[in-house]
Amino acid sequence: MSTRAARGVTTGLSWFIAGLTLPWSSGVVEGHVNRTKMLKRPMFGRAGFHLLR
Template structure:
């Protein structure tokens, strides 16, 4: 259900679209959450960080409680979130390497020396 909400409507099959419509009609809170989630997904897809404050205002007014919690987390680091939704740069490559190093470290914990860990980290792509 969550993937149906966050994907563009034109990518859903006929049956998925009908089921989503039934759920939306059954619960007004889900309808509002769907609308806000789709608007946020649009901000992310099209890098419209300049519209984030407006989206937050709308969500604070009438979003269901779980979504208001998400909005609270956005407020905690608003500048970084806005930059992430606006700028083309990403720390994904760095995060990939950090994850790789942590995985190697966990796998080798208590089994070998620091020198072998260092060698594995430096020689693996």
Template structure:
């Protein structure tokens, strides 16, 4: 349990301080002597290593786009079956009610 806590703290530090260059080392440690669920998580990270490393290293993010997608989906759910496409379009574009 102690090892799992140490690895979790190390991973949180890795993410918080954007240290993507240490990711492969963390994965190796987790795969060697971590509990089974954490080994699975490490294996999952290894499958898309380039993308995960880039997300922990590069300054670019898709946060704004994801926020807009979430807003549109919320509007669609709220209006489902109640309004026309034109009203939905107007609400998404921000030109109306």
């Protein structure tokens, strides 16, 4: 494994630990993004169940 890849793994681990231990969350923002995506799918013709599987 290269030094660059190892640095990326340790950086990702620190983000993961911070997400589990810090008292705030981006859950509300993620909910709005999910709602926006659900509203846009029918507008662009990508709302069929065969495409979402």
